[in-house]
Amino acid sequence: MTTSHHTFADKTAEAAVRATPEPLARRVRSLSDKAIAWLFIAPTIALLLAINIFPLFWAIYLSFTNYRANRPNAEVRNVGLGNYSRVLNDPDIWASMQTTAHFVFWTILLQTVIGFGLAYLIDRKFRGHAFWTTLILIPMMLSPAVVGNFWRFLYEPQIGLFAYAVSFLTGIPTSEIQMLGSVQLAPWAIIIVDTWMWTPYVMLICLAGLRSIPDYIYEAAEVDRASPWRQFWSITVPMALPFIMLAVLFRGIENFKMFDMVNLLTGGGPGSTTEVASIALKRDAFEAWATGRSSAFAIVLFVAVFGLANIYVKALNRVKQR
Amino acid sequence: MSPARTIFKPTTATAAHSVVEPGATSKRIAATLVILYAVITMVPLVWIFLTSIKSPPDSISYPPKILFTPSLEGYCNLFTTRTRQTPEYIAALPEPDGICDAVTRKRNMVIAGPSNFLPRFANSLIIAFGSTFLAVGLGTLAAYGFSRFKVPLADDLLFFILSTRMMPPIAVAIPIYLMYRQLGLSDTALGMMLLYTAVNVSLAVWLLKGFIDEIPREYEEAAMIDGYSRLQAFRKVVLPQATTGIAATAIFCLIFAWNEYAFASLLTSGSAQTAPPFIPTIIGEGGQDWPAVAAGTTIFLMPILVFTILLRKQLLRGITFGAVRK
Numbered sequence: 001m002t003t004s005h006h007t008f009a010d011k012t013a014e015a016a017v018r019a020t021p022e023p024l025a026r027r028v029r030s031l032s033d034k035a036i037a038w039l040f041i042a043p044t045i046a047l048l049l050a051i052n053i054f055p056l057f058w059a060i061y062l063s064f065t066n067y068r069a070n071r072p073n074a075e076v077r078n079v080g081l082g083n084y085s086r087v088l089n090d091p092d093i094w095a096s097m098q099t100t101a102h103f104v105f106w107t108i109l110l111q112t113v114i115g116f117g118l119a120y121l122i123d124r125k126f127r128g129h130a131f132w133t134t135l136i137l138i139p140m141m142l143s144p145a146v147v148g149n150f151w152r153f154l155y156e157p158q159i160g161l162f163a164y165a166v167s168f169l170t171g172i173p174t175s176e177i178q179m180l181g182s183v184q185l186a187p188w189a190i191i192i193v194d195t196w197m198w199t200p201y202v203m204l205i206c207l208a209g210l211r212s213i214p215d216y217i218y219e220a221a222e223v224d225r226a227s228p229w230r231q232f233w234s235i236t237v238p239m240a241l242p243f244i245m246l247a248v249l250f251r252g253i254e255n256f257k258m259f260d261m262v263n264l265l266t267g268g269g270p271g272s273t274t275e276v277a278s279i280a281l282k283r284d285a286f287e288a289w290a291t292g293r294s295s296a297f298a299i300v301l302f303v304a305v306f307g308l309a310n311i312y313v314k315a316l317n318r319v320k321q322r
Numbered sequence: 323m324s325p326a327r328t329i330f331k332p333t334t335a336t337a338a339h340s341v342v343e344p345g346a347t348s349k350r351i352a353a354t355l356v357i358l359y360a361v362i363t364m365v366p367l368v369w370i371f372l373t374s375i376k377s378p379p380d381s382i383s384y385p386p387k388i389l390f391t392p393s394l395e396g397y398c399n400l401f402t403t404r405t406r407q408t409p410e411y412i413a414a415l416p417e418p419d420g421i422c423d424a425v426t427r428k429r430n431m432v433i434a435g436p437s438n439f440l441p442r443f444a445n446s447l448i449i450a451f452g453s454t455f456l457a458v459g460l461g462t463l464a465a466y467g468f469s470r471f472k473v474p475l476a477d478d479l480l481f482f483i484l485s486t487r488m489m490p491p492i493a494v495a496i497p498i499y500l501m502y503r504q505l506g507l508s509d510t511a512l513g514m515m516l517l518y519t520a521v522n523v524s525l526a527v528w529l530l531k532g533f534i535d536e537i538p539r540e541y542e543e544a545a546m547i548d549g550y551s552r553l554q555a556f557r558k559v560v561l562p563q564a565t566t567g568i569a570a571t572a573i574f575c576l577i578f579a580w581n582e583y584a585f586a587s588l589l590t591s592g593s594a595q596t597a598p599p600f601i602p603t604i605i606g607e608g609g610q611d612w613p614a615v616a617a618g619t620t621i622f623l624m625p626i627l628v629f630t631i632l633l634r635k636q637l638l639r640g641i642t643f644g645a646v647r648k
Contacts, residue, residue: 040467051520055497124352145583257490260583298493
């Protein structure tokens with residue numbers, strides 16, 4: 001019965017083939033693997049070229065001109081390396097780079113120490129560790145802008161929970177806990193939120209690193225009567241180091257680009273104490289509308305991230321091979 | 323290694339667990355510290371929720387109130403479509419129309435004006451889901467291409483795809499702003515969708531390549547011997563096998579697009595604005611309406627909260643581009 005059914009289907013299929021000279025189905029069927037590979041990859045590459053690479057080259061072009069986006073009809077002149085020399089000689093831009101470096105240093109230091117510490121503790125596999133780990137992971141999945149905005153409320157000196165808690169614990173009057181209004185405290189206000197948000201990220205990667213250390217190494221160390229302290233420094237830390245370094249790389253790149261949290265918490269203020277590179281760039285590009293100069297600034301930033309990341313990856317690979 | 327183990331074994335035979343298993347005290351200390359950290363970390367989130375169900379005076383009282391009568395004023399202000407109104411006007415209305423009107427009456431609320439939250443939230447939904455759909459679609463095809471075929475310069479192309487993620491958003495925002503102005507894409511949902519697709523496709527390709535690499539090639543080869551074409555084998559054998567990976571990838575893309583702020587705040591101002599740049603601008607009578615902001619934040623964070631719990635096993639892969647696997 002099935003055979004007759006098949007022949008019937010085959011016959012109709014053949015008729016269909018004869019009816020249209022080259023049916024689409026057959027053409028698709030006969031696509032070579034090479035054609036399929038290109039057909040599959042090309043759209044992605046095309047999209048990235050259109051929305052990532054083309055704008056990048058446009059930015060490079062703009063960085064050599066005096067173009068201003070708020071005056072699209074004005075004559076565009078080539079200014080050579082003028083924008084670059086202005087960017088590299090601008091003390092404000094260097095100050096913003098310094099602020100960025102300051103943030104990157106402290107956030108990475110805090111997040112690595114706390115994150116690794118937490119991972120080490122969670123690796124003790126106490127009862128219910130999975131549940132508490134999941135809770136700890138929540139902040140990093142949320143929107144930095146939306147949560148950062150709420151932190152502004154928590155930081156309010158007169159009504160905020162943060163000032164109240166600090167005052168309760170230390171006895172300092174809340175009027176002195178002006179986290180966002182004080183030149184000394186504002187950078188720390190941002191570092192605290194960033195650490196709250198991203199420590200879980202470092203923790204998760206460190207945890208994967210710790211779980212990758214095989215038990216037998218500890219067993220061998222135990223036989224050699226190595227002290228727990230010694231085991232920690234000669235086994236745990238070196239074996240987890242590539243993972244820690246990977247976390248530092250990802251956080252470093254992200255924090256170098258830091259924008260949302262700063263923009264919402266302080267907007268770069270008070271004064272320009274928290275004006276990180278992205279904030280300075282946004283002011284230059286979308287408030288001062290100095291498109292040419294800000295493009296040069298953007299390229300300098302990109303080259304800096306890319307260069308530092310590449311040097312770092314080389315170091316990371318060396319550690320991995322050890 | 324094995325001699326050491328055999329020498330060692332007898333001494334541990336009495337212990338219930340292996341030698342590397344930490345002792346009970348060490349576990350108790352670890353548990354205490356981790357739970358303490360988790361509780362502290364949750365305080366701001368719990369506070370967001372508590373603020374969202376406070377009345378405006380309760381939300382800004384000092385010391386901060388932990389016990390209070392819950393109120394829906396924040397949610398009412400967030401969703402109201404009424405124009406600016408005084409308590410007298412609302413009290414004079416003949417019949418309350420829905421819960422919000424009833425709350426407004428009972429609480430003597432002032433309505434600061436109609437809220438834009440719903441359209442902004444809808445933009446977030448459209449843009450996030452649209453870009454996720456595109457990114458995962460394109461990413462699946464490209465990942466399959468990279469995984470199964472010899473593509474010339476494959477490593478370079480993959481690195482190129484990854485490196486597009488290293489650029490600070492503000493750096494590309496300027497030319498994209500100009501390009502979109504020229505193409506009429508500025509402040510449109512389509513423009514944002516394409517932009518987020520481009521940003522997400524790199525993650526999608528890297529993650530999905532990892533997932534597809536794990537599906538044995540033999541499955542497709544067997545299907546092709548049975549008379550399937552390469553494309554049929556892809557559709558009927560590989561895709562079903564990759565479903566879990568595709569779902570996880572989709573959620574990661576969704577979370578990114580849902581949370582994104584830098585591009586959204588620079589490239590949208592009105593009709594295509596998403597929720598992250600909108601929520602901070604919610605203003606009530608006399609300054610920021612914190613219960614309404616908290617209500618918006620709570621609603622906005624809910625889906626991600628659920629996804630985090632669902633995704634906890636895949637989290638590591640997703641946040642490291644699949645570079646680390648648990």
